[in-house]
Amino acid sequence: xxxxxxxxxxxxxxxxxxxxxxxxxxxxxxxxxxxxxxxxxxxxxxxxxxxxxxxxxxxxxxxxxxxxxxxxxxxxxxxxxxxxxxxxxxxxxxxxxxxxxxxxxxxxxxxxxxxxxxxxxxxxxxxxxxxxxxxxxxxxxxxxxxxxxxxxxxxxxxxxxxxxxxxxxxxxxxxxxxxxxxxxxxxxxxxxxxxxxxxxxxxxxxxxxxxxxxxxxxxxxxxxxxxxxxxxxxxxxxxxxxxxxxxxxxxxxxx
Numbered sequence: 001x002x003x004x005x006x007x008x009x010x011x012x013x014x015x016x017x018x019x020x021x022x023x024x025x026x027x028x029x030x031x032x033x034x035x036x037x038x039x040x041x042x043x044x045x046x047x048x049x050x051x052x053x054x055x056x057x058x059x060x061x062x063x064x065x066x067x068x069x070x071x072x073x074x075x076x077x078x079x080x081x082x083x084x085x086x087x088x089x090x091x092x093x094x095x096x097x098x099x100x101x102x103x104x105x106x107x108x109x110x111x112x113x114x115x116x117x118x119x120x121x122x123x124x125x126x127x128x129x130x131x132x133x134x135x136x137x138x139x140x141x142x143x144x145x146x147x148x149x150x151x152x153x154x155x156x157x158x159x160x161x162x163x164x165x166x167x168x169x170x171x172x173x174x175x176x177x178x179x180x181x182x183x184x185x186x187x188x189x190x191x192x193x194x195x196x197x198x199x200x201x202x203x204x205x206x207x208x209x210x211x212x213x214x215x216x217x218x219x220x221x222x223x224x225x226x227x228x229x230x231x232x233x234x235x236x237x238x239x240x241x242x243x244x245x246x247x248x249x250x251x252x253x254x255x
Contacts, residue, residue, distance in 0.1 A: 006055040008069050009048070016067065022247040023066040023113040024106050025051045026099075030075020030120040031088040035163035035216030037184035038171055040086060044071035046167065047119030049174045050146045050232055054239035062244040066115075072098060075120040080208030084215060096128045107136050113246050116143040117239070121162075142246055149238050155231040160218020163187065166231065168220035173228030184221060185214025 004011045005019060029044030039045065048071040058064040074090035082089045103114060116125055125143040132141055152159035152166050159166045164187060172179050189212045192198050208215065245251070 002052060003056060006059065006066065006068060007052045008067055009071075011067075019065060021065050021067045021111065023064065023115060023243055024111050025055065025066050025068045025115050025117055025243070026102060027051050027068065027071035027117045028075075028119065028123060028125075029071055029073050030077070030090075030122065031073045031086070032075065032077060032081055032120075033084050033087060033163075033215040034167065035185050035187060035214050035220060037180055037182075037220065038163050038168060039175075039178050041071075041073050042163070042167060042171060043075060043119035044073040045175065045178075046170055047071060047117045047146050050170075050235050050239065051117045053232065053236035054243060057236055057240035058243040061240060064240075064244050064247055066243050069102070074098060076122040076124070078122065078205040078208050080206075080210060081215075083209060092124075095123065095125075096131070099125065099128050100132060103132055103136065103139065103141060107139050112139050114139065114141045115242070115246060116141070118143060118145045119147065121145070140246065140251075142242075144239075144242070146235055146239070149235045150231065152231070155234070156227055157222050158219055160187065161189070162212075162218065163216035163220060164218025165220050165223045165227070166218075168223035169225065169228030170232050171228065172223060172225040173232055176225060181221065181223065185216055186221065187216035187219045188213060189217040 002010050004015045027044060027047035029041065029047050031040050033040060034042045051068045055066045055068050058066055074095060077087055077089040081087050106114060129141045129143060147166060156165045191211060196202065
């Protein structure tokens with residue numbers, strides 16, 4: 001059972017009001033198709049679940065109490081994705097407004113540490129955080145992507161990009177009832193033809209309708225719950241260290 005002192009999705013004011021929290025953690029995902037077999041809210045669900053596991057480790061191992069906020073499922077989408085039924089594109093200015101309202105609410109309540117645990121590669125928070133630092137210079141806001149915390153190749157046979165073996169395995173670990181692997185597409189995907197774009201000389205958003213047949217990028221069919229469990233545990237342990245470190249009084253080395 002989830003600890004009500006660490007997860008706002010199941011907590012209540014009676015539980016939280018008398019406890020001191022060193023850090024607020026904001027899971028952020030998207031609402032979009034994930035191949036044919038994963039939930040639309042995969043990015044929000046997984047970022048939340050990993051963040052909660054990390055909060056439990058941080059409290060037990062380091063004595064750092066963090067509250068994991070309710071996940072935000074408003075993500076930025078590529079061309080082609082917006083054509084898919086029930087895929088929701090959230091503009092940059094909308095995301096910034098959401099983050100601003102959350103940060104200022106926490107700031108008003110005395111919170112000075114906020115970590116975004118991002119589960120959607122299309123979300124970009126760095127510019128927003130720089131702007132918020134102008135208005136709240138004494139509030140630390142950090143951003144991270146949970147699926148990049150540990151090297152995927154050390155845990156999976158065929159990790160890739162979207163609704164792949166990695167995401168499918170972790171979802172099978174946390175919510176096996178939400179995954180029917182027999183319905184998954186093979187995740188075959190194309191890419192850019194020009195070498196300059198393939199090598200990252202410049203960036204343009206991929207047109208999802210031209211790179212994927214089933215909305216997935218990467219074959220999920222070798223996914224297992226055990227792979228997901230091992231990866232999620234490693235990520236949560238690393239995040240627990242980050243929770244501890246973000247609460248330090250001084251984050252800089254002398255020069």
